[in-house]
Amino acid sequence: MILRLDNVSKSYGALKVTDNVTVAVPRGEALGIIGPNGAGKSTLFNLITGNVLPNEGRIEFLGRDVTRAPAMERVRMGVGRSFQIPQPFEGLTVFENLLTAAAFGRGGREADMVDACAHILDETELLKKANVVAGTLSLLDRKRLELARALATGPELLLLDEIAGGLTEGECKALVATIRAIHARSTTIIWIEHVLHALNSVVERLLVLDFGRVIGIGAPDEIMASREVREIYLGLEV
Numbered sequence: 001m002i003l004r005l006d007n008v009s010k011s012y013g014a015l016k017v018t019d020n021v022t023v024a025v026p027r028g029e030a031l032g033i034i035g036p037n038g039a040g041k042s043t044l045f046n047l048i049t050g051n052v053l054p055n056e057g058r059i060e061f062l063g064r065d066v067t068r069a070p071a072m073e074r075v076r077m078g079v080g081r082s083f084q085i086p087q088p089f090e091g092l093t094v095f096e097n098l099l100t101a102a103a104f105g106r107g108g109r110e111a112d113m114v115d116a117c118a119h120i121l122d123e124t125e126l127l128k129k130a131n132v133v134a135g136t137l138s139l140l141d142r143k144r145l146e147l148a149r150a151l152a153t154g155p156e157l158l159l160l161d162e163i164a165g166g167l168t169e170g171e172c173k174a175l176v177a178t179i180r181a182i183h184a185r186s187t188t189i190i191w192i193e194h195v196l197h198a199l200n201s202v203v204e205r206l207l208v209l210d211f212g213r214v215i216g217i218g219a220p221d222e223i224m225a226s227r228e229v230r231e232i233y234l235g236l237e238v
């Protein structure tokens with residue numbers, strides 16, 4: 001297993017945002033996370049990245065207890081993340097943004113980082129935009145840059161937070177093709193997404209959160225057919 005959460009809980013005052021979550025993610029898997037707004041999806045990512053520390057439970061990454069490890073240490077161990085709202089350095093070029101992420105992540109010799117970033121630009125279809133200032137990019141390219149920045153840190157585990165939101169159907173398809181290619185080279189992915197057709201075309205399992213609790217985990221078609229999920233998440237009459 002690349003990642004294990006055992007009975008992880010997080011509260012803000014009286015509000016239990018993460019409620020006794022236990023999940024194990026095998027290396028190479030793509031796992032989707034769905035749930036209503038406020039279900040605790042982003043908080044779960046923050047617990048995995050170390051931006052938030054749990055009140056209870058244990059988090060293991062690559063066989064090591066990282067429950068209280070600082071976020072920076074987890075990035076260097078191989079936890080990469082894209083944010084719901086892209087957060088590039090607006091005044092830097094696409095390539096400079098990647099180099100900054102690479103230096104912040106695994107680091108290494110400058111020449112190796114430059115090579116790795118060039119490869120990531122190609123993989124994320126940003127090669128032609130390498131010298132474009134990030135602040136001038138279209139939404140799709142900002143999403144691609146967000147993905148590329150996460151890849152530049154050298155992740156073993158890639159966390160994607162609603163990366164398909166706000167895109168047109170065609171743009172979404174293009175981005176999904178890129179994510180599928182990244183997954184195909186055996187990067188483990190955990191992806192929070194409301195655009196279900198995009199998510200379900202990539203992931204092998206879906207985890208459903210509601211009020212911070214895991215209410216289902218399994219194959220996407222089984223999960224989508226479950227009565228509880230349809231009632232709670234999709235708000236459908238069944």
Ligand SMILES: Nc1ncnc2c1ncn2[C@@H]1O[C@H](COP(=O)(O)OP(=O)(O)OP(=O)(O)O)[C@@H](O)[C@H]1O
Binds near residue numbers: 037042
């Ligand atoms: N730092 C914080 N202090 C207090 N409450 C917080 C904090 N962070 C999150 N919360 C609360 O925790 C709950 C879960 O938030 P979270 O952002 O994890 O949900 P989410 O499932 O990612 O939602 P969305 O789909 O809208 O992004 C919400 O009720 C939110 O208001």
